[in-house]
Amino acid sequence: MSYGSDVETPYETMRGREFPAIRQFTIFLENRVGQLLEVVRRFEGTGIRIVALSINDAAECAFVRFLISDPDRGREILERSGLAIIETDLIGVELPEGPQPLLRVCTALLQAELNIIQAYPLIVRPHGKPAVAIMVEGIDLAMKTLHEKGFRIITEADLDGDDVTGDGV
Incomplete structure (x- = not known):
């Protein structure tokens, strides 16, 4: 017996292109020369643009927060690169x-x-x-x-x- 098989409740979320919030990605980078450039280059040739950027520097690392023009594809690129990311609305x-x-x-x-x-x-x-x-x-x-x-x-x-x-x- 399958529980809920006769229920037609959609499992879709309200999230997506029409959700009014915009997704911010936060990544943690080692505080050394060239780290931000490596992240920015990951979007080269993809058609994805960084549309907002904020950097908070600390002694050992930097918190980089940014918005991109295509968050779904951008998240895939960031995940494939092995970066730890936090997604926030x-x-x-x-x-x-x-x-x-x-x-x-x-x-x-x-x-x-x-x-x-x-x-x-x-x-x-x-x-x-x-x-x-x-x-x-x-x-x-x-x-x-x-x-x-x-x-x-x-x-x-x-x-x-x-x-x-x-x-x-």
Whole structure:
């Protein structure tokens, strides 16, 4: 007897190209010359672009966090290379026009009592506009809050599209 064989519950996740969060990969690199270059070269010739990058240096190692234009294929490349990776969900937010756009994002999240844990700019500009990647406590509430306040959320599909401009990535 097979348990659940007569149940038609789909086993698909909400994750994927249409999930509004964007995936960040964190890798740990030995703190020596050329380590970052080796990682970046793994994407050479694949059509995958690094669209955001943050490096936190420590005495023995560096934590490299980045977003790529095709997270599914990129994860495969990183896994095949034997690198230990951590995958985390971030929110991509297009910065609005006008003075102090980051202040408006921070204010919206503060009003919802949400902390920003990490933030860094996207190297590319989806839709030709500046954007930031942020890690927050309570990602679902943060996305809902930002959406309700009129902010445009950047998705993984926006990072892989043809409507992406950058300055020499």
